[in-house]
Amino acid sequence: MNISQANDNAIDIINVSKQYGNKLAVNHMDLSIKKGELFAFLGPNGAGKTTTIKMLCGLLFPSSGSIRICGFDLKTQGDEARRLISYVPDLPFLYEKLTGREFLQFIGDVYGMNRNLITQRTSEVAKTFRMEEFIDELTERYSHGMRQRTVFASALLHSPEVLIVDEPTVGLDPKSVRQLKDVLRSQADQGKAIFLSSHSLDVVEEVADRIGIISQGKLVACGSLEMLREQSRMGGSLEEVFLKMTEEKLDEIS
Amino acid sequence: MRDPGLNDQTQQLDKFPSSGLALFKMRLRILNHVRASFKGVLVIRPLVLLFCSFIIWGLVFGTSLAGFNFLKDQKLPLGGGIIGLLFDLLFFSLGSLLILSSGMILYGGLFTSPETNFLLTKPIKADRIFAYRFVEAIGFSSWAFVILGSPILIAFGIVADSPALFYLYLPLFFFGYVLIPGSIGAIFCLLIAGALPRGKKLFFALLIVAFVFFGISGMGRFFGTVKKEGIDREFVDATLRQFQFSRMPALPSFWISRGLRAAGRGDIPSANFNLALIWANGLMIYLGAALLSKSLYRKAFDRMNAFGSSGKRISKPFFVDLFFEKTIGFLKPSRRALIIKDFRAFRREPRQWTQVLIFGFLLFLYFGSVRRSFRGEVTWPYQNGVSLLNLFAVSLLQCTYVGRFVFPMISLEGRNFWILGLVPLPRESIMWAKFHFAFWSTTPIAILLVMFSDFMLKMPLDYYFVHIWTTLIASLSLCALGVGLGSYFPNFKETDPSKIAAGFGGTLNLVISLFLLILLVGLISGIWHANHLGENYANPSPSGFLVILLGVVLGTIIGLLAALIPMAAGAQFLRSREF
Numbered sequence: 001m002n003i004s005q006a007n008d009n010a011i012d013i014i015n016v017s018k019q020y021g022n023k024l025a026v027n028h029m030d031l032s033i034k035k036g037e038l039f040a041f042l043g044p045n046g047a048g049k050t051t052t053i054k055m056l057c058g059l060l061f062p063s064s065g066s067i068r069i070c071g072f073d074l075k076t077q078g079d080e081a082r083r084l085i086s087y088v089p090d091l092p093f094l095y096e097k098l099t100g101r102e103f104l105q106f107i108g109d110v111y112g113m114n115r116n117l118i119t120q121r122t123s124e125v126a127k128t129f130r131m132e133e134f135i136d137e138l139t140e141r142y143s144h145g146m147r148q149r150t151v152f153a154s155a156l157l158h159s160p161e162v163l164i165v166d167e168p169t170v171g172l173d174p175k176s177v178r179q180l181k182d183v184l185r186s187q188a189d190q191g192k193a194i195f196l197s198s199h200s201l202d203v204v205e206e207v208a209d210r211i212g213i214i215s216q217g218k219l220v221a222c223g224s225l226e227m228l229r230e231q232s233r234m235g236g237s238l239e240e241v242f243l244k245m246t247e248e249k250l251d252e253i254s
Numbered sequence: 255m256r257d258p259g260l261n262d263q264t265q266q267l268d269k270f271p272s273s274g275l276a277l278f279k280m281r282l283r284i285l286n287h288v289r290a291s292f293k294g295v296l297v298i299r300p301l302v303l304l305f306c307s308f309i310i311w312g313l314v315f316g317t318s319l320a321g322f323n324f325l326k327d328q329k330l331p332l333g334g335g336i337i338g339l340l341f342d343l344l345f346f347s348l349g350s351l352l353i354l355s356s357g358m359i360l361y362g363g364l365f366t367s368p369e370t371n372f373l374l375t376k377p378i379k380a381d382r383i384f385a386y387r388f389v390e391a392i393g394f395s396s397w398a399f400v401i402l403g404s405p406i407l408i409a410f411g412i413v414a415d416s417p418a419l420f421y422l423y424l425p426l427f428f429f430g431y432v433l434i435p436g437s438i439g440a441i442f443c444l445l446i447a448g449a450l451p452r453g454k455k456l457f458f459a460l461l462i463v464a465f466v467f468f469g470i471s472g473m474g475r476f477f478g479t480v481k482k483e484g485i486d487r488e489f490v491d492a493t494l495r496q497f498q499f500s501r502m503p504a505l506p507s508f509w510i511s512r513g514l515r516a517a518g519r520g521d522i523p524s525a526n527f528n529l530a531l532i533w534a535n536g537l538m539i540y541l542g543a544a545l546l547s548k549s550l551y552r553k554a555f556d557r558m559n560a561f562g563s564s565g566k567r568i569s570k571p572f573f574v575d576l577f578f579e580k581t582i583g584f585l586k587p588s589r590r591a592l593i594i595k596d597f598r599a600f601r602r603e604p605r606q607w608t609q610v611l612i613f614g615f616l617l618f619l620y621f622g623s624v625r626r627s628f629r630g631e632v633t634w635p636y637q638n639g640v641s642l643l644n645l646f647a648v649s650l651l652q653c654t655y656v657g658r659f660v661f662p663m664i665s666l667e668g669r670n671f672w673i674l675g676l677v678p679l680p681r682e683s684i685m686w687a688k689f690h691f692a693f694w695s696t697t698p699i700a701i702l703l704v705m706f707s708d709f710m711l712k713m714p715l716d717y718y719f720v721h722i723w724t725t726l727i728a729s730l731s732l733c734a735l736g737v738g739l740g741s742y743f744p745n746f747k748e749t750d751p752s753k754i755a756a757g758f759g760g761t762l763n764l765v766i767s768l769f770l771l772i773l774l775v776g777l778i779s780g781i782w783h784a785n786h787l788g789e790n791y792a793n794p795s796p797s798g799f800l801v802i803l804l805g806v807v808l809g810t811i812i813g814l815l816a817a818l819i820p821m822a823a824g825a826q827f828l829r830s831r832e833f
Contacts, residue, residue, distance in 0.1 A: 020560050057374075059371065060556050060559055079377050080377075082377040087375045093368050093372040096747060097283075097284040097287040098283055098287070102283050106279070109280075110376050110378060111377060138287060
């Protein structure tokens with residue numbers, strides 16, 4: 001029996017630290033994200049967000065502690081864990097000499113989906129992300145927004161258990177941002193765990209179930225917006241809460 | 255078995271997806287689109303590439319054919335000692351270079367490519383990604399092996415009246431052989447990245463020391479033994495004896511050499527034995543590399559990211575930067591800033607300059623030792639000939655440097671080129687800055703090397719002037735050609751300089767540079783040397799002097815045109831380009 005059967009956590013970050021030489025990029029982080037939860041991860045530049053995301057994707061390994069995706073340890077059962085993850089980076093990668101459809105086909109092949117399922121899911125995600133008009137063009141001709149939509153479509157193609165998203169709204173028009181927020185929410189409602197890293201606090205405020213704030217490698221706050229407001233003893237917007245908490249952390253350190 | 259913790263669709267996914275096949279199919283699709291893009295307007299590109307490759311191939315083939323015919327005329331057995339040793343040496347050298355180049359290309363592919371970052375987040379096994387990158391690295395690193403090796407061996411086959419089967423064996427031996435150095439390079443690459451993520455510079459420094467040590471000891475032995483006044487059979491024998499190490503039966507270069515010679519004389523059992531030996535060992539070493547990648551690659555990637563950079567704070571400018579800045583102090587501050595930017599980026603990337611440093615130093619050692627190969631005083635005809643060859647060698651090194659490092663410079667600005675495009679300077683200023691960087695970082699060294707060679711050969715003063723002028727004009731035109739063509743054929747999507755250099759524009763630049771080099775050295779210095787062919791140094795006749803003057807003027811004009819035309823074309827292209 002694996003851990004996914006034992007509890008509802010999609011992501012378990014257990015006492016994880018990551019050291020770059022003398023620098024502690026992530027400092028003894030403990031965090032669990034449940035299936036169906038949209039978790040937003042905030043932090044100032046250089047706080048350790050990207051390192052955490054890279055560890056969640058299996059690109060980097062924790063110096064100590066462990067990360068489990070639906071019960072699979074990313075270090076020892078990496079291939080199994082990565083089958084359940086989709087990662088949308090801030091700078092999306094696409095093969096310039098493939099069409100959007102071929103790219104989706106490739107992703108489907110990589111995840112071991114059968115041909116019929118790939119065809120079915122491709123038309124579904126293409127419709128969701130309004131890709132029909134350009135899906136058969138080479139991606140080298142895509143605008144930033146089209147690229148971003150293609151990468152999102154590829155990320156959802158195999159219906160991952162865990163979706164990790166880094167700065168998804170950069171370069172998107174308001175309509176696409178609205179659509180993206182709806183997609184993220186609906187994915188969470190379908191039982192997927194969403195790990196969203198963003199500097200767009202309005203987006204986070206609107207869609208997140210729970211918010212984590214990282215500063216200097218430490219998770220300084222974690223909870224719903226209400227809980228964060230209580231913790232910071234402030235009643236204002238997420239922006240005010242965020243600034244207060246990260247400044248307090250810096251003050252503690254200095 | 256169904257896992258109740260996972261959604262319905264995840265249950266349908268293949269537990270062991272054939273990601274290797276997926277990568278293969280993706281690459282085929284890309285190739286199809288690339289092929290389709292050649293249709294119509296872009297058909298000129300592959301044609302020029304094919305034509306250039308054919309020219310190089312033809313030159314090597316013609317030279318080899320003449321060489322083998324010469325040996326045949328000398329009644330030297332074509333399947334025998336000297337040819338065997340030459341083949342051993344050829345494959346040993348090409349194999350050694352393949353270890354280095356495939357290892358370096360693979361390093362870029364495995365650890366610094368954005369595509370690899372993408373693939374590593376997918377459920378693709380580490381050894382599959384390694385295999386995918388390995389094929390690519392082998393392809394990039396071994397094309398020169400095919401271009402250089404096939405014409406030599408086909409020429410050998412024709413002169414040795416080899417059976418048709420010999421030509422069928424050639425690709426089998428080639429593809430099997432490149433697996434061995436390629437896999438060894440891959441093992442080195444994985445071990446260095448995994449074990450020495452932060453000690454790479456130290457490793458390269460040790461590598462240089464080892465190269466220099468072996469270079470010095472090898473040359474010492476060579477020049478110490480070969481002390482003759484003329485080139486005769488004894489000289490050749492003595493020279494070849496120095497390279498007996500390449501005949502060790504345990505070396506793969508020995509197997510391919512022996513196998514191909516056996517195929518050439520129709521000895522099929524021996525050819526098959528050596529072919530099997532090569533493939534068995536090649537596949538075995540590749541398997542070792544793949545197994546190593548399975549256990550080490552992801553860890554090495556993690557270590558490279560965690561420890562790859564020293565994290566050292568650079569608060570004070572490095573004295574070399576200050577020195578370089580002072581050297582180009584006569585330029586405008588804005589142009590100087592662009593050049594210093596390039597210089598800093600260049601010196602902080604040891605992979606870029608260690609190869610040139612090694613070859614430059616070996617050239618320096620050779621120039622320093624060349625006199626020792628003559629028992630007594632060097633006779634004038636040799637002084638005259640060797641000094642011209644040395645001049646050519648220096649220009650050739652510069653040509654390689656420009657092709658490998660200068661040509662990719664504009665492309666390496668990458669997708670951020672628009673940042674430079676917004677600098678309040680005309681776009682051609684960026685080109686001129688790159689030109690200045692290339693010119694001032696190479697020309698003084700090239701001139702010093704040429705002067706050193708002339709000094710060691712005790713050349714008369716007028717030779718210094720002619721050689722320095724040749725180097726200056728060659729340097730000017732090669733650097734401008736590299737920058738100009740680099741701007742005309744930019745590849746802003748590629749981040750690996752070796753791949754940019756190996757692409758269409760890079761190959762075209764290399765071919766044109768080589769022709770230009772032969773032309774310039776021939777016109778400016780070759781005619782001068784040809785007019786001093788006598789037993790002793792003597793001033794040329796008035797008519798000879800006129801021809802020399804004509805050669806120098808013509809060479810200079812061609813050199814200047816070869817500098818200005820590509821720069822103008824490149825500038826025109828950059829000005830009109832949208833980002």
